[in-house]
Amino acid sequence: MDPKDKAFFGLLSLVPEGEILKRIESLSERLSRRGVDAAVIMQNVDMFYFSGTIQRGFLAVSRQGEAVLYVQRDFERASAESPLEVRRARGLGELKSVEFLRRARTIGLELDVLPVATFFRLKDLLEGADLVDISSDILSLRAVKSPYEIRQMEEASRITARVLSSVTSFCRAGMTETELDALLQAEGRKLGHHGWLRMRGFNQEMTPVAVLSGPNGSFPSYVDGPLKGLGTCPAIGYGSSSKRIREGEPIVVDYGAGYNGYLTDETRTYVIGRLPRVLEDAYKVSLEILESFEAHAHPGKNGRELFEMALGIVGRYGLEEHFMGYGENRVRFVAHGIGLEINEWPVIAMGREEELKEGMVFALEPKFVFPGKGAVGVEVDYVVEKRWLRRLNSLSTDLFRL
């Protein structure tokens, strides 16, 4: 890198060396415990988590703790961003040159995201080795955040809080949902949003903002969340639409900013004038669910228990049919982990027995959907601390009246 470029490169804030070394150590331990000899990491977010950089290539890690990043493009940049040993690679064929992979009998891969065609190439190159799925090991490591990671999320959350506050100055009756969406995106970017949100998995896409007003809040789509929306066309079939925002209907804004790779995901409900009584009452139930989490969601509680606690509250108000979607479109979770991707662990849902641990971060999103009328609800990001939950930002969760 020439000196001019080096100064320019200084605009980036790198992941501290200690973070990366600790993550590699945890992965090696996990491999050992599972009897897996080595791992080959290829997905961009996992590569970033374990190496501090995203490059074209692969990261090889052994159960003994060796870690080498093989890079096709860009070697120089990888060397500047990652504290790990970086070697040049001409392509995947370089896998054959990695001593500890040649010796390995069992090799772990990210089988939840790796495409079949790539897998068969790896199988040829790693001949003889048993290829096993280590995606849940990676996801469970990533679920517990370090203080460094939580600081990045607090920065992201500051942007999110400012963008969600700015709705009150941008939103006017008569403007379309996509116009408000555009203003909020620009605002977030100006405040330092790193660029885009990531969601793990095949076909997973993530709109950067969703503005859902009135009936758009209850319109169905394929999305695996409580609120869906019409979107702008069948090809972008969820989220903000070209519908105009009107007085007296709920306006739900779901927004997430990213900072240094780390995401946030929050929602507030707004109204010009007043909401119909039934919606305003349901909104209060959302807040009651937040309060009950703040009182009871400690380390040691599991996803199922907490989901049932939320259902208990919903049941007391007879809102079961409206909770987290309507009718057959309801989803069976009330909170999801968040970090480098928007769909991390823990998941607070029916049948999830994993316990909360200190350092986990999740987005709690109790929302209610009323066909033809729209949706109301709130979404707040929490860090699990030793004895309680802490909100990532201090933005009010009251209904915003414009």
Added chain:
Amino acid sequence: MDPKDKAFFGLLSLVPEGEILKRIESLSERLSRRGVDAAVIMQNVDMFYFSGTIQRGFLAVSRQGEAVLYVQRDFERASAESPLEVRRARGLGELKSVEFLRRARTIGLELDVLPVATFFRLKDLLEGADLVDISSDILSLRAVKSPYEIRQMEEASRITARVLSSVTSFCRAGMTETELDALLQAEGRKLGHHGWLRMRGFNQEMTPVAVLSGPNGSFPSYVDGPLKGLGTCPAIGYGSSSKRIREGEPIVVDYGAGYNGYLTDETRTYVIGRLPRVLEDAYKVSLEILESFEAHAHPGKNGRELFEMALGIVGRYGLEEHFMGYGENRVRFVAHGIGLEINEWPVIAMGREEELKEGMVFALEPKFVFPGKGAVGVEVDYVVEKRWLRRLNSLSTDLFRL
């Protein structure tokens, strides 16, 4: 759907029935020709292309032309958006109930994108059938656009042209690249950009805008394109950065809008004041390459010939080391197909023998990179017509002086 929702649903413009039926017919023919009995389509963009909707589920197509869309979520919406037969599915298990899949000996899948874990589930469910890759068949069908598709791309291109023109009013010395990026994104969204861009493949992500000024135009990253950029952080490691834009340096803006699912991808170069002579001269070579394509890129010409034609021009000016990247960071293509995804066929590159056909649409992007100084170049979207190329919009390709 209740009547109120039906009226609201009218905001969407659906894919005409004739389009979908013709695409299914072409796919069946292709399957027959390859001796494949049926296809199971799961990737969201391919599902949209062949059914007119994106839902959670799968599309089953037989070589005899039967096509049924099995939908987990959302059945009602799928039925409204797709002219195909739509059936409810509880999950992938529904594959076992499809008569023509049970009879099939060979079944085609999208192995370039389908994750390994999903593939093994399909293998269990489709027991006995040979599972083969039909992704190139799908990509070659999608490469030739219908008049309907070209009209959608013209609409997208109108937005792109207006956004790229607006750079002259938004851009000021002293603002950061991400500030300009934010303004351009908001402008596009207000003009009707459908939401986001799509890029096919594992780890493929797409920034909606890239503003690369001065040395950021030559900064390396993993991106498979001529220009990369620093980005905002190692996790978003390419594109616009927090560098401030200055007088006398090239400002390259790469932008694409989408309309009804269809994308465009264009680039212009701007400067506040004057460019250094060497960059201005290289810019003229970009324009000469456009002209030579407009004169010689007819149906029947192949990717290799056209790439060599571009190289011939570059060689006459001694700019080989700077063309499409610098040094070892050069990429070996000069144009790529574009449609529902940003990396479609044809690819005009070394070693590509496929011929241009009427109805193909590609982005031609001759660009030059000068380490430490930045990049210059242009990117224009062309439709291949019977005898010539036609630009999708009429935005000037001259260097913009601010």
